[in-house]
Amino acid sequence: MTLQECAQIIGERLEMNAIAFGVIYEGGETSAFRYDPSSDPQQPELVGALVNRRMPMREVLLSLNDFMNE
Amino acid sequence: MSKESIEGPLSALRNAGTVCGVCLARGSEVLVNLFPFSESRINDMVNAIDDIQGFFRKNGRDVNQMSFGYDGGCLCIVEDDEFRLIVMHMLADEVDFIAKASLAFLADFHLNMFAEQIAAGNIRLNGIVGGGVPSSDLAKETVPQSPLEAVAEASADEEAVEEKSPSLDSEESEDLESITEIEDENSLEEDSETEEPEVREESEDDVINATARLSENQPESTLPPPRRPSSREA
Numbered sequence: 001m002t003l004q005e006c007a008q009i010i011g012e013r014l015e016m017n018a019i020a021f022g023v024i025y026e027g028g029e030t031s032a033f034r035y036d037p038s039s040d041p042q043q044p045e046l047v048g049a050l051v052n053r054r055m056p057m058r059e060v061l062l063s064l065n066d067f068m069n070e
Numbered sequence: 071m072s073k074e075s076i077e078g079p080l081s082a083l084r085n086a087g088t089v090c091g092v093c094l095a096r097g098s099e100v101l102v103n104l105f106p107f108s109e110s111r112i113n114d115m116v117n118a119i120d121d122i123q124g125f126f127r128k129n130g131r132d133v134n135q136m137s138f139g140y141d142g143g144c145l146c147i148v149e150d151d152e153f154r155l156i157v158m159h160m161l162a163d164e165v166d167f168i169a170k171a172s173l174a175f176l177a178d179f180h181l182n183m184f185a186e187q188i189a190a191g192n193i194r195l196n197g198i199v200g201g202g203v204p205s206s207d208l209a210k211e212t213v214p215q216s217p218l219e220a221v222a223e224a225s226a227d228e229e230a231v232e233e234k235s236p237s238l239d240s241e242e243s244e245d246l247e248s249i250t251e252i253e254d255e256n257s258l259e260e261d262s263e264t265e266e267p268e269v270r271e272e273s274e275d276d277v278i279n280a281t282a283r284l285s286e287n288q289p290e291s292t293l294p295p296p297r298r299p300s301s302r303e304a
Contacts, residue, residue, distance in 0.1 A: 006122050006136070006138070007138045007140075009118050009121075010115060010118055010119060010122075010138060011138070011140050013111065013115040013118050014107065014111060014115055014140070014142075014145075015111070016142040016143070017141075018140060019138065020139035020141065020162075021137075021138070021139040021162070022137070022139070023136070023137045023138075024133050024135065024136045024137070025133065025134060025135040026126075026131055026132060026133050027132045056166045057137050057165045057166055058162070058163050058166050061139075061165075
């Protein structure tokens with residue numbers, strides 16, 4: 001099961017279908033993804049990250065934002 | 071633990087920052103729900119999260135914190151042992167603060183439960199604390215004996231065993247009694263002979279002289295002699 005699927009399943013239960021990002025801590029690692037808000041909703045662009053430490057979630061999301069804005 | 075005592079800190083978290091919903095769950099069971107959604111929707115969400123966590127656990131993946139962002143808000147899910155706290159907030163930048171607060175709440179919650187179980191005399195916890203000894207027996211246990219007491223008890227036990235041993239023939243026993251009586255008399259006489267005279271209590275003068283004798287080889291002391299208490303007559 002991918003992180004996107006998790007986000008989708010939970011979002012469906014709350015009737016919030018537009019997913020923005022997802023971050024998890026798995027052991028000592030951080031996994032994250034983020035959709036590009038400026039991309040086409042029918043074919044959204046996705047950025048992912050895998051960090052080998054527990055990085056603050058805010059920093060991960062900011063890094064992904066910076067990467068998309070480059 | 072009462073529901074009110076749980077709801078207090080959860081309400082504080084519910085009113086912190088941009089938080090708009092808090093839910094405490096145990097597996098797929100909702101314990102406290104402070105979400106602005108219907109119960110059925112929350113139950114569905116908690117079941118879905120439990121399934122996801124179960125899937126991760128089944129595959130040996132230790133996922134204890136998740137965060138998802140949606141158009142209507144963000145969800146922060148923190149898991150500690152069997153309990154799970156789900157917090158909905160509006161600002162994604164607050165996720166770390168909320169996760170920390172949630173972990174602190176869960177740790178406090180666990181500690182309270184542990185303390186209550188000890189207070190209630192939970193058998194499992196008594197086993198951990200008392201090494202498998204029931205609490206009633208633990209209460210009966212006294213302070214460990216000193217070695218002397220242990221020896222005295224052992225000798226008393228031995229005497230009791232000797233008393234219980236099968237008795238000898240009456241004639242033999244009478245002979246033995248007479249022998250022991252004679253031995254006792256002899257031992258008493260010996261004791262009276264060998265008894266040392268009573269030790270005379272040393273007076274103050276003797277003490278001073280004894281110290282003087284001890285310091286014979288040493289140079290004379292320049293200190294004045296010790297004062298003696300004198301009673302003045304009025």
